[in-house]
Amino acid sequence: MKIGIIGGTGPQGLGIAKRLAIAGEDVIVGSRKEEKALTVVGEANEEIKEHNPKELVGMANEDAAAAADVLILTVPLQAQSATLKTIKENAKGKVLLDATVPLETAIGGPVSNPLHINPGSAAERAAKILKDADVKVVAAFNNISNSHLANIPDPIECDCLICGDDKEAKEIASDIIEKIPGLRSIDIGPLNKAHLIESITPLLIGMNIKFKSHYGGFRITGIDFE
Amino acid sequence: MKIGIIGGTGPQGLGIAKRLAIAGEDVIVGSRKEEKALTVVGEANEEIKEHNPKELVGMANEDAAAAADVLILTVPLQAQSATLKTIKENAKGKVLLDATVPLETAIGGPVSNPLHINPGSAAERAAKILKDADVKVVAAFNNISNSHLANIPDPIECDCLICGDDKEAKEIASDIIEKIPGLRSIDIGPLNKAHLIESITPLLIGMNIKFKSHYGGFRITGIDFE
Ligand SMILES: NC(=O)c1ccc[n+]([C@@H]2O[C@H](COP(=O)([O-])OP(=O)(O)OC[C@H]3O[C@@H](n4cnc5c(N)ncnc54)[C@H](OP(=O)(O)O)[C@@H]3O)[C@@H](O)[C@H]2O)c1
Ligand SMILES: NC(=O)c1ccc[n+]([C@@H]2O[C@H](COP(=O)([O-])OP(=O)(O)OC[C@H]3O[C@@H](n4cnc5c(N)ncnc54)[C@H](OP(=O)(O)O)[C@@H]3O)[C@@H](O)[C@H]2O)c1
Numbered sequence: 024m025k026i027g028i029i030g031g032t033g034p035q036g037l038g039i040a041k042r043l044a045i046a047g048e049d050v051i052v053g054s055r056k057e058e059k060a061l062t063v064v065g066e067a068n069e070e071i072k073e074h075n076p077k078e079l080v081g082m083a084n085e086d087a088a089a090a091a092d093v094l095i096l097t098v099p100l101q102a103q104s105a106t107l108k109t110i111k112e113n114a115k116g117k118v119l120l121d122a123t124v125p126l127e128t129a130i131g132g133p134v135s136n137p138l139h140i141n142p143g144s145a146a147e148r149a150a151k152i153l154k155d156a157d158v159k160v161v162a163a164f165n166n167i168s169n170s171h172l173a174n175i176p177d178p179i180e181c182d183c184l185i186c187g188d189d190k191e192a193k194e195i196a197s198d199i200i201e202k203i204p205g206l207r208s209i210d211i212g213p214l215n216k217a218h219l220i221e222s223i224t225p226l227l228i229g230m231n232i233k234f235k236s237h238y239g240g241f242r243i244t245g246i247d248f249e
Numbered sequence: 250m251k252i253g254i255i256g257g258t259g260p261q262g263l264g265i266a267k268r269l270a271i272a273g274e275d276v277i278v279g280s281r282k283e284e285k286a287l288t289v290v291g292e293a294n295e296e297i298k299e300h301n302p303k304e305l306v307g308m309a310n311e312d313a314a315a316a317a318d319v320l321i322l323t324v325p326l327q328a329q330s331a332t333l334k335t336i337k338e339n340a341k342g343k344v345l346l347d348a349t350v351p352l353e354t355a356i357g358g359p360v361s362n363p364l365h366i367n368p369g370s371a372a373e374r375a376a377k378i379l380k381d382a383d384v385k386v387v388a389a390f391n392n393i394s395n396s397h398l399a400n401i402p403d404p405i406e407c408d409c410l411i412c413g414d415d416k417e418a419k420e421i422a423s424d425i426i427e428k429i430p431g432l433r434s435i436d437i438g439p440l441n442k443a444h445l446i447e448s449i450t451p452l453l454i455g456m457n458i459k460f461k462s463h464y465g466g467f468r469i470t471g472i473d474f475e
Contacts, residue, residue, distance in 0.1 A: 137445075171471065180470045184452075211456055218451040219363070226410075226445040230437055230472055239469030244406045245397065245464030246456055 026199065027051040027091025029084050029098065029110055032063045035122055038095030038172025039164060039203075041067055044076035045175065046202035052082045053087030055109075060087075068191045071178035074176060081106035093195055095120045095164065099147055100129040100138065107152045116157045118192040120199070122164035124224040135229035137222050146186070159192035161185055162217040163208075164198060165224050170237035178205030181240030184223070185209065186196075186216040209243060252425065253311050253317025255324065256334055258289045261348055262323030264398025265390060265429075267293055270302035271401065272424070272428035277306045281332075286313075300402060314339035319421055321346040321390065325412030326355040326364065326371055334380045342383045344418040345374040346411075346425070347375045348390035350450040361455035363448050370443035373414070385418035387411055388443040389426060389434075391450050396463035404431030407466030411435065412442040435469060 026043060028036040031052035040050045044067075052067070054060035060081030068079050088110035090093055096108045103123050107114075123145035127136035142148055146162035153160065163185045171179045178217055183200045185208055187193050197208035211220065227239040252269060254262040257278035266276045270293075278293070280286035286307030294305050313321055314336035320343055324332045329349050333340075349371035353362035368374055372388035379386065389411045395404045409426045411434055413419050423434035435448065453465040 070296060078434065168471075183442075191422075209456070211452065212459060216452075219448060219455070221447050224447075226437065226442075227469075229442065229445070230435070230469065233438060234472045234474060236472040240470045241467045242470055243453075243456065244466045244468055246460045246462040248460060 024093060025049045025051060025091045027053055027087035027094045029053045029094055030097045030102065030106055031097060032059055033097060034169035034173065035064065035164070036095065037067060038169045039095060039097065040074070040079055041071050041175060042172055042203045043199065044072045044079050045071060047077055048202060049077055050179060051082050051087040051091050053082055053084035055084060057086070058132070060196040071175065085113055086112055092119045093120070093199065095122065096149065097122045100125050103145060103149065104152055110152055111156050111233065114153065114156060114158050118159045118161065118195050119149065119153070120161050120163040120196050121146045123149065124165050124221050124249040128226055135225050135232060137225045144221050146214055146217035151212060158186065159189040160214060160221050161187035161192050162214065163196045164229065165220050166240065167206065168227070168231070168238060168240065171240065174233060176204070179203060179240070180205050180242070182207045182209050182243050184211050184220045186211050186214055186220060188214045209248060250319060251275045251277060251317040253313035253320045255277055255279045255313060255320055255322045256328065256332055257323060258285055259323060260395035260399065261390070262321065263289065263293060264395045265321060265323065266305055267297050267302070267401060268398055268429045269425065270305050271297060271300045273279065273303055274428060275303055276315050277308050277313040279308055279310040281310060283307065283309040283312070290337065297401065301406050310336055311339055319344045319346070319425065321348065322375065323348045326351050329371060329375065330378055333375060337379055337382050339381065340382060344385045344387065344421050345375065346377070346387050346389040346422050347372045349375065350391050350447050351454050352451055361451050361458060363451045370447050372443035373402050373440055376440060385413065385415040385419070387413035387418050387422040387439060388440065388446050389422045391446050392466065393432065394453070394457070394464060397466065402430070405429060405430050405466070408433045408435050408466070410437050410446045412440055412446060414440045435474060
């Protein structure tokens with residue numbers, strides 16, 4: 024199974040890419056520009072080589088979408104629509120994990136404020152944009168901070184909430200998430216729950232700012248998930 | 250310090266009342282009807298007596314608001330405005346902890362769906378209704394399940410997020426919250442953050458339903474709050 028990170032050159036995508044490469048996964052880092060992907064991947068491979076990773080591969084987003092079996096989208100909200108349109112054709116029938124969080128930064132506001140959008144979540148928006156390409160969208164990685172991902176090899180003591188309308192796609196998402204030490208994947212239901220997941224991120228960002236951290240996350244308590 | 254629970258005859262208010270009484274606090278349980286408050290309090294005192302509590306006292310909401318120094322509001326959203334209007338005069342200058350969560354149940358929808366209101370949170374709505382009565386509103390107890398509260402004497406392994414615009418009021422809220430074993434109070438900022446706290450509740454309710462629990466809560470990880 025090949026994993027393609029669309030917009031993988033930013034801290035979120037690259038953090039996921041490195042963690043998964045270290046876990047032994049085949050990961051392709053996508054960018055609008057192949058050249059940028061190659062440069063970023065070269066540096067990243069050098070940086071993590073002591074952890075015996077599978078080598079990261081760099082490609083243009085469209086090529087990454089074609090070559091990968093599962094896609095992870097890690098672009099800012101304002102780039103979500105344009106980016107998905109470039110990969111739509113090559114993403115047909117595949118699973119896409121969407122990490123996009125609607126934040127007021129998208130319109131020049133504070134990063135700790137949610138942005139209210141229509142449909143009510145970035146994940147539903149992705150599904151709408153990808154409609155008729157039979158892409159199975161799963162909201163995932165929205166609650167995991169890039170600083171935590173970059174803090175290799177420390178385990179990430181956080182739960183990663185996911186949701187989506189395709190059971191098999193969510194199982195694939197959970198398998199990928201739980202390859203990263205510490206992360207626990209929790210399926211909270213259908214895709215229309217994504218706003219509940221996405222609205223936790225500005226809360227965590229605001230807490231990070233207030234309490235001078237970069238690692239804010241959470242563990243669900245009181246529920247037995249077995 | 251006397252604590253008055255406005256709408257304290259329901260599971261949330263009575264759960265808080267019992268826990269605080271066991272912690273040795275002076276607690277008044279308020280109701281629209283004094284008689285109902287007295288009946289409920291009689292049963293509750295009987296039920297918790299083995300834990301050596303301070304005796305709970307029952308009153309009409311207005312009288313509870315007058316007699317108490319700090320108020321906790323635990324009524325459904327659809328009763329919030331009417332209830333606050335009845336106590337407004339007697340609540341002047343006091344601290345009010347608002348546990349109200351905007352859920353679609355208020356309009357006959359599912360309890361696991363948030364209801365979008367204007368202003369964007371029940372706590373800000375309380376502040377608006379109480380405007381010119383100089384009441385210091387703190388969002389609190391929104392994320393703590395009544396089943397957990399009722400599960401006496403087990404500690405409640407949950408964080409209780411709070412927010413508000415008055416520092417001293419939030420300190421009072423935290424002191425009260427942390428009287429209940431297990432609970433940790435986390436101040437996430439001003440009252441306009443309340444929607445972030447309140448939207449976690451339908452997430453937890455949905456998870457409780459999906460995973461057959463009643464005790465869903467969370468602990469923030471990765472942040473040092475000292
Ligand atoms: N950072 C976090 O801690 C975190 C945590 C949870 C979720 N998220 C979410 O994950 C996503 C990515 O976060 P990030 O911090 O990694 O973002 P980022 O660095 O701003 O962007 C990631 C990549 O997206 C591409 N991109 C940026 N602006 C674009 C535009 N206007 N049009 C097209 N492509 C553009 C760029 O790739 P190329 O230039 O190579 O094409 C960039 O490297 C966001 O939606 C964020 O909300 C982030
Ligand atoms: N239950 C939970 O686990 C939980 C968790 C977190 C937050 N909350 C929030 O806490 C609040 C209370 O929850 P609850 O489950 O205890 O609610 P509840 O049992 O439905 O109501 C609490 C009390 O409010 C009064 N009340 C009910 N309907 C009213 C109406 N139409 N007009 C005026 N008063 C009315 C009643 O008191 P009297 O008849 O004695 O006046 C009732 O006993 C809600 O906003 C809820 O969202 C609940």
